[in-house]
Amino acid sequence: MPATGALSDLPLAQAAEVGVDPRPLDRLTGWIRDQNLDVRSFLIVKDGSLAFEFYGAGLDRSSDHETYSITNTVTSLLFGLLVEVGKIDPSDRLADWLTRDHPDLTPALRDKQAIELRHLLSMSSGLFYTLSGPADPLANPPNRLQTALTAAAKAAPGTVFNYTIVSPMLVGAAITAAAGVPLERFAAKRLLEPLRMENCHWSGADQTGAVSGGSGLRLRAMDLAKLGVMMLQGGQWQGEQIVPRSWIREMSTPKATANDYGYFCWINHVVETEPEFGAMGFRGQFVTILPERNAVIVMTSLLPETGGVRDAAFLQLYRHMVNDYVLPALQGATAASFTGSAQRGLRQEPDRGAEQPAGLPQPPAAQHVTDRHAP
Numbered sequence: 001m002p003a004t005g006a007l008s009d010l011p012l013a014q015a016a017e018v019g020v021d022p023r024p025l026d027r028l029t030g031w032i033r034d035q036n037l038d039v040r041s042f043l044i045v046k047d048g049s050l051a052f053e054f055y056g057a058g059l060d061r062s063s064d065h066e067t068y069s070i071t072n073t074v075t076s077l078l079f080g081l082l083v084e085v086g087k088i089d090p091s092d093r094l095a096d097w098l099t100r101d102h103p104d105l106t107p108a109l110r111d112k113q114a115i116e117l118r119h120l121l122s123m124s125s126g127l128f129y130t131l132s133g134p135a136d137p138l139a140n141p142p143n144r145l146q147t148a149l150t151a152a153a154k155a156a157p158g159t160v161f162n163y164t165i166v167s168p169m170l171v172g173a174a175i176t177a178a179a180g181v182p183l184e185r186f187a188a189k190r191l192l193e194p195l196r197m198e199n200c201h202w203s204g205a206d207q208t209g210a211v212s213g214g215s216g217l218r219l220r221a222m223d224l225a226k227l228g229v230m231m232l233q234g235g236q237w238q239g240e241q242i243v244p245r246s247w248i249r250e251m252s253t254p255k256a257t258a259n260d261y262g263y264f265c266w267i268n269h270v271v272e273t274e275p276e277f278g279a280m281g282f283r284g285q286f287v288t289i290l291p292e293r294n295a296v297i298v299m300t301s302l303l304p305e306t307g308g309v310r311d312a313a314f315l316q317l318y319r320h321m322v323n324d325y326v327l328p329a330l331q332g333a334t335a336a337s338f339t340g341s342a343q344r345g346l347r348q349e350p351d352r353g354a355e356q357p358a359g360l361p362q363p364p365a366a367q368h369v370t371d372r373h374a375p
Contacts (some may be wrong), residue, residue, distance in 0.1 A: 067279030080247030090118035109373035172213020228296035
């Protein structure tokens with residue numbers, strides 16, 4: 001049996017041991033270096049084993065990262081846990097849940113009576129809110145829920161796909177009401193602790209103490225890999241059913257308003273040639289699940305953000321990495337087919353002169369390092 005990393009809970013394997021050709025990955029890391037891309041981590045899990053990893057200079061397995069909208073997907077997983085025990089349902093009305101704990105919000109919900117939670121989960125609520133910058137009331141609000149409800153209802157629910165940060169914020173508030181505990185406490189008990197995550201925490205609480213269901217969750221790249229493996233395995237982790245298999249299937253099924261989006265889950269957004277689903281966050285945070293390859297890809301980064309939700313610069317760069325380097329590496333190979341130079345090349349950490357070898361399991365650093373560029 002391969003050894004298990006001290007901080008990973010994932011078996012470790014040389015790429016060749018699980019049929020991954022390291023040569024395209026060696027070219028990938030060279031390309032990242034040549035393009036001077038700020039990639040913080042890049043991991044590949046194949047057949048349940050961590051087959052490839054590298055980290056940007058000064059970062060390692062213990063480093064946590066702002067996941068941005070990957071938090072949405074975590075919120076969807078939490079929603080599925082409540083669906084399983086009958087505490088909430090996608091067809092429930094948003095207003096019914098929010099007014100249970102916040103009757104004072106009734107006036108703000110008058111134009112939102114027809115919105116069901118499924119509309120929010122699929123980004124088809126008809127609500128529109130555009131962040132205007134760091135000083136926007138929703139960026140650092142005294143009361144996030146109150147501010148989110150200022151979003152204008154401009155379309156009938158279920159008719160138009162519009163990716164907006166208010167949707168996971170409102171779903172997170174409904175989860176808090178249904179669970180009877182704050183969102184982050186429910187997440188810790190039912191998802192993060194069962195997956196034995198390290199250094200994770202939810203930042204960005206507003207003045208009421210509430211966190212957002214759409215951002216602020218900080219995780220290590222290894223934790224993102226665990227989430228991906230759990231979803232790949234139909235909600236199972238090390239033999240335990242963490243999230244219902246039926247919910248993993250439901251959240252990763254396209255909804256009527258978008259053929260590439262389910263319930264806070266992107267579908268064939270990165271790879272078009274085979275089944276693929278996963279999570280995406282601002283500036284290049286990704287968890288990509290490839291069921292036919294039994295593989296999970298994770299990247300954390302700070303890449304250019306220009307463009308829209310389907311053509312952002314960071315997304316185009318990641319699509320190139322996955323389709324032109326990772327997929328060829330996953331085609332299959334044997335150790336005997338690798339030249340000595342390819343094996344040695346894989347041991348060169350490409351990012352800004354770091355001396356950690358790429359593609360091989362790294363020893364955890366003694367000191368915790370965080371992503372200082374994230375808010």
